Amino acid sequence: MSALSASALLLAVEHVSLSFGGVKAVTDISFSVPRGEICALIGPNGAGKSSLLNVINGVYRPQGGRVVYDGLVTSRSAPRQAALGGIARTFQNVALFKGMSVLDNVLTGRNVRVGAGWIEQVLGLPRARAEADLHRHRAEEILAFLHIQAHRDTPVGKLPYGLQKRVELARAIASEPQLLLLDEPMAGMNLEEKMDMSCFILDINRDLGTTVVLIEHDLGVVMDISDHVVVLDYGRKIADGPPARVRDDPQVIAAYIGAH
């Protein structure tokens, strides 16, 4: 592989295998994600998609293979290192801080960007104050970007599900990540909410230059917004390529329809 193409890659998953006890979740999976693209991971339930996201952001350590992120091997890192390195994520079941306001939730996303120590913050020293203003300002920008300013002070638990998903997205991009991992960002949404969410993901990718890896079951959405689709079935990769080609792949059709 040439030096040029290596630096164009943000993420490379190389021969990753993961099992829980005797159950193999993921077997020898490799794929790579160039900077700036939207990559979709699809496959039937239990195909190993979420496990793979958990490997990428350091929740699970793979038994075999490695993950190269931004030129560094990260397969032995923990979620905090991943977050500091610029990987942010959302969860399949919304994992927000329910009693806290929308703004506070988004501010927690800024946590990795805090430079001032707690003593400076207690004393209200200039650097800590300037930083607090900046974080507040960036959080407001993100609320505006995702059209949730009106809910700024609402406790997240009181918002409808579709908006909660959006707040979770806001918290993830608040850290200004290079790589955004979205675990079923549109699960349980109606058509209109899905279209909104698709637009937001495209906006984030285009305006902020964030590389996105997402898991999604709605194939229509996947084909519309992604540059690149990786198909998993029973923990193995069965297809990898641009949406148009993957859609017509006989193995993919078989996995989805069950025909052979």
Add this chain to the structure above:
Amino acid sequence: MDFFLEVLIGGLLAGIMYSMVAIGFVLIYKASGVFNFAQGSMVLFAALTFVSLVERGFAFWSAFATTLGAMLALAWAIERGVLRPLVNRPPITLFMATLGVSFIIEGLAQLLWGAQVHGLELGIKDEPIDLGGILLSRFDLFAAGIAALLVLALSLLFSRTRIGLSLRSVASDPLAALATGIRVQRIWAVVWAVAGFVGLIAGLLWGARLGVQFSLSLVVLKALPVLIIGGFSSIGGAIVGGLIVGAGEKLAEVYAGPVIGDGLENWFPYVLALLFLLVRPAGLFGQRTIERV
């Protein structure tokens, strides 16, 4: 009127003492959703360690520093050894674990320092001073001053720094907090350390007030109504709850006691707490749980 004020202010000052214990609970509860029953025995352990060191010839500050070190080690051991392995278990499991820890600490304290009652002298004479015709206990005023300082320091720590926001996020969803890059384990360690420190302060004040003995760990039982009234997750609530309990029990004792019977002071706070449970289960400042059904 002067007599009423005297009783009221005396009650409020005594209430602050309850608040000191309650704050220790609130800290742990906020960070990990655990009702740490062992807070009471931490208070006892602190007072006993301090007083035993002083009796062995330590100067005040070196005894204070040594005890603080012991409290931090104890808090660290509980967090690391008991609660962390039990993370994500149901609240009742955690509560039972802290109950067990509570008895272990008491046993340990007895093993280490013996079971006799010690007097603890902080150098503040418990004699009344006259403020505009109202007699107030010098010691109570001192304790209230310490409590005010403590609360000020804690609120600065939790409102100004990211520790406060991190604390609430960790309490709400540890996994999500981890993914946003919050050092969950460090937050827990900080909170337990602070709870240990608060336990030490409460132990010194209560020890000086009641003498250092094993019944000191029973102050937990007085902290309970304070927490129910103020709310389990608010430091401000612990203060207000303490004031209400302190003033309420003294006024009840003085004005209703002669009618209903002596000792009203001892059970009146629980009546108050029961009323609050019926009317406002989350307490005055507690976070109401929001659940969509």
